[in-house]
Amino acid sequence: MNVLRAGYFDGKRAIRHEVSLMLAEGKLRVIGREVTAQFDARRVRVAPRIAGTPRWLYLPGGGACVVADNDAVDRFARERGFALFLHKLESRPAYAAIAVALVVSSLWLLIDRVVPVAVEHIAQRIPVGAETALGEQALAGFERHWLKPSKLTPARQAALRAKFDRMAQATGEIAPHRLEFRASPAIGPNAFALPAGIIVVTDELVKLARNDQEVLAVLAHELGHVRYRHIMRHLLQSSATALIIAGVTGDVASATSLAAAAPAVLLQTKYSRDYEREADRYAIETLQKSGIAPRHFAKILERFEAKSGKRGVMPTFLSSHPPTAEREQLALASAGEAAQNQEEEEEADERVADVRPAPPLLAIVDPEQRQIAVLVEKRDHAELERLLGGYQLAFEQDAKSVRALENAFRTFRKIPGNSEETLSAWVKGSPSSYVARVARAVFHLSQGLEARGTDFIQDTPEESIRAMRAYLEKASADLERSLGLSPKPYLSHRYLMTIALYAGSRGSTKSRYEEAAKLAPASVEPRLAYMTSLEPRWGGSYREMEVFLAESRAALDSGDANRLAARIPAYRGFESNRAKDFRKAVDHFDEAIRLYDDAETLCQRSYALTELKNIREAFADVGRALSKVRDNRNCMRRAIYLATRVDDAAEAIRVMNLIIEVDPNSGLAYNRRGWSYHRLGKPELAFPDYLVAAKLGDAWAELQVGKYYWGGTGIKQDREEALVWLEKSAAQGNKDAQVSLDQARKELGRKAE
Amino acid sequence: MAEARVSGASPSNAAAAAEPARTIRPEFTGSAGEYFRIWIVNLFFSLATLGIYSAWAKVRKKKYFYGSTRLDGDTFDYFGRPKAILKGRIVAFLVFVIYAFAAELYPASRFGFWALAVLLMPWLVVRALTFNARNSAHRGLRFHFNGTPKQAARVYIGLLAVTALTAGLAFPWFAARQKVFVVSNHAFGRSPFGCDLSTRAFFGVYLRAGLITLALSVPVVALTGFAMPRLLTSESLSWLSWLLPAVGLYGSYAIAYAYLQARTANLLWNATYGPGLRFSSTLSATKLLKLYAGNLLAAACTAGLLIPWAVIRTLKYRLENFAVVVEPGIAHEANPAFASVGATGQELGDFFNLDLGI
Secondary structure, X not given: OXXXXXXXXXXXXXXXXXXXXEEEOOEEXXXXXXXXXXXXXXXXXXXXXXXXXXXXXXXXXXXXXXXXXXXXXXXXXXXXXXXXXXXXXXXXXXXXXXXXXXXXXXXXXXXXXXXXXXXXHHHHXXXXXXXXXXXXXXXXXXXXXXXXXXXXXXXXXXXXXXXXHHHHHHOOOOOOOEEEEEEOOOOOOOEEEEHHHEEEEEHHHHHHOOOHHHHHHHHHHHHHHHHOOHHHHHHXXXXXXXXXXXXXXXXXXXXXXXXXXXXXXXXXXXXXXXXXXXXXXXXXXXXHHOOOOOHHHHHHHHHHHHHHHHHOOOOHHHOOOOOHHXXXXXXXXXXXXXXXXXXHHHHHOOOOOOOOOOOOOOOOOOHHHHHHHHHHHXXXXXXXXXXXXXXXXXXHHOHHXXXXXXXXXXXXXXXXXXXXXXXXXXXXHOOOOHHXXXXXXXXXXXXXXXXXXXXXXXXXXXXXXXXXXXXXXXXXXXXXXXXXHOOOOHHHHHHHHHHHHHHOOHHHHHHHHHHHHHHOOOOOHHHXXXXXXXXXXXXXXXXXXXXXXXXXXXOOOHHHHHHHHOHHHXXXXXXXXXXXXXXXXXXXXXXXXXXXXXXXXXXXXXXHHHHOOOHHHHHHHHHHHHHHOOOOHHHHHHHHHHHOOOOOHHHHHHHXXXXXXXXXXXXXXXHHHHHXXXXXXXXXXXXXXXXXXXXXXXXXHHHHHHHHHHHOOOOOOOHHHHHHHHHHHHHOOOHHHHHHHXXXXXXXXHHHO | OOEEEEOOOOHHHHOHHHOOOEEEOOEEOOOHXXXXXXXXXHHHHHHHOOOOOHHHHHHHHHHHHHHOXXXXXXXXXXXXXXXXXXXXXXXXXXXXXXXXXXXXXXXXXXXXXXXXXXXXXXXXXHHHHHHHHHOEEEOOEEEEEOOOHHHXXXXXXXXXXXXXXXXXXXXXXXXXXXXXXXXXXXXXXXXEOEEOOOHHXXXXXXXXXXXHHHHHHHHHHXXXXXXXXXXXXXXXXXXXXXXXXXXXXXXXXXXXXXXXXHHHHHHHHHOEEEOOEEEEEOOOHHHHHHHHHHHHHHHHHOOOOOHHHHHHHHHHHHHHOEEEEEOOOOOOEOOHHHOOOOOHHHHHXXXXXXXXXX
């Protein structure tokens, strides 16, 4: 039998009576000096237990008792599950810690994962009509405060508009969009996207841009915002986040809850940075599809920064845009072309989308090499010195790092032909720099080899040989000079060896090799180069190769030894290919590939397999080779050749994607990818590819674009446009196009009558 | 069937005449740790149930605050029902969503919403105050709110319109009338509260608050606007040149706000009375300011985890500076007129659970 001490209130007067509570036979008895009462226990309502606050028992008839001893009330009331469970959760610090973890993680999950995805879905489903009102309203708002009518001439506007439309069409953009020109001294050079696909570009931007490509680059970025509905997503996302934060911190003063929301606000700026990055990527893709070099994007960003730099920079975490340097790098890296000189750019002015750009330059895929290429493009000699000097220093301290050193300097075999000036400026600026000399030498060496071509010496024309010699002499002079600039001039010896090889001096090849091998005895690199010089085509013999291999085995680990060993069967395969004994060639290449999975060897085997009509395996070989070494020109050529002949269209698309990524100006790759999509029955995907290829001047693609427009396949039917493309193709001498053009003209003519 | 029999009067009643008036200070027995645990569990369940639990959370929180506040030995009690609050929140949420969408899609419709909101406001204010009062009790006796929507309309629409017409100069007058409306229509059982707030004093407080803002913000703007660009020549720091004035302005506003809070609360409570009751409030503007600044810093540095600590210490400080002066021999009685009021009114009132911050 329990007796509880309690305070009793009758609900009529605010007076406390000290009482005892007793529970017996389903009755609650209240006994005190001034009050005695009895209640049906089932009708007594017990308040939930909350921390240490006194417990209320609500009695029938409006009275109430309050008890300090919570445990006793629990025994008395036999409180049910959930209420007691809640109290337990609230009374242990460990549970509170778990709750903190759960709340933080679920908030993060909600804001960082759920909301963006939900918003993305919702944004896709908002009807365009609804967005139109929003867009118009936003534009009107901007116009009231910051925008004035454009001062650009209608002709200029129309020209830009036409180029913009062509670009949007090239990328196959179907999201509705609209270009508006406005003057805005207040905003300055800028362009921005509003809901409903309205893109506003200021006169100031058009003036800031050196040429139309730069304007189009910015517009491509804004088109990216439209494409991914960033504006609606941003609107929805910030309101959803604000709602969540208000819900969580809603019961405190506004300033305090605002302060608590700081992490969420920072998260928002991260999203808008992500949006900008997404739009940047889209812009680069679009520019490439339209045949505009993405470097224009980098250029205009640079101009923006130069213009706004005076106003100060925000720390990254507070900024809604990614750092400009990062964006430029992206543009340059995707462009795969480090530099083009200023004159050429001026010349390119006004020649946009439909003009075939400068000859394609291959992208540099390796990140270290890319970094170096960007520095060359930026003419950042100090940073180049620091970076490359670092590689050389690392090698001087530990010969094992020779591979990184070789890799870094291989960049100079890939940089564009007009880099001579900047490299020379670097050498002039730091005449005692070892790495500067070697860099220029490697560049000249590669220029020389390019001039020579890959044919056998007897098939190479005299002037090519002469050009090569001139380059090699320059390289040789730099390398000889560099020998005294470093205690371990490994690179100098290594490249002098290659020069000696091409100059036909076997004796000095050997002595250079020995010098290089002394400095990096465990490295396979100089051995590979030397092994080449022992090939029969350079005056060596299989015997010499075997002997050299046997000598080298002691110094190399087994992987490197196999790599070196693979060169012998690879060369045998090469000779078999030349002798047109393809079956034997495949056997040799098989052996070589078993030893070392080399991209070049894969390509050569692919050639032999093609000749043996084994197209499927031939294509698999180039696909594998390209996955390994992205920028191997020979492999790319083979892959493009095989892409129309292989049965597996999906595989063909995968390999063409690899090529397009590296060489966005490869009209043939687009052409083949379009064909593969066509075979898969996806004309809507085939068309954009054909269009790009056609714009890059591919006659067959022009014919396809004409046919697609004519039939309304994968694109809205447009017979006039079809005629334009058929004419272009026919003008290039495509027979099929000439026939089609005649038919098309006749048909249109009949209709006109 | 229950039965209750009360015999005799309170013992204090007998010796009434001889005793002097007593000053009773409320006592707060809650702790930041305890409240933190309640708060975080509330938050967790609210999130896990997508906000549905928030109604239960609100009741639990209020019950904890009321149950931890002792006046003259006894705690307060809150018995608002979560389901009524939930209904109110759902309706409010729906109205908000409709408003948000309609206002974006058909901008003209927002004027209709505003007009409707203005028209409904007096009724909503009264329902909300009534709900809160009737669900609050001390010593088993409920509070009441007797204001009518008509009175509320006069204060909230009529006086607000006057304020607008005088370009805000009449705002202190409106603020005073509004506080008087709220306080003097409350009753504890059958004992009504009264309030003879001096509007003049109110004007004085607002005037001084305005002067404080001016006196602080003008030098801040002058300093940051003219001196800073000369001092901060480094470009990487120039973003400070807009951040510092903003912080400075916000700071001077916060000082004026704390001053206003402390002084108006003191004026209001010192002017409030009931049968045998007087109140006293002795808040200090500087202490309140320090408190707010600390709260802000703590909440910002812990991403809101110290919010419960901030809430508790603010509440403690406010209660420490509050007192009730009771004349002996007064027993407050229940108002029979309100004894049988049904639940409908309360539920409707809670549709829009307005927090008026009184």
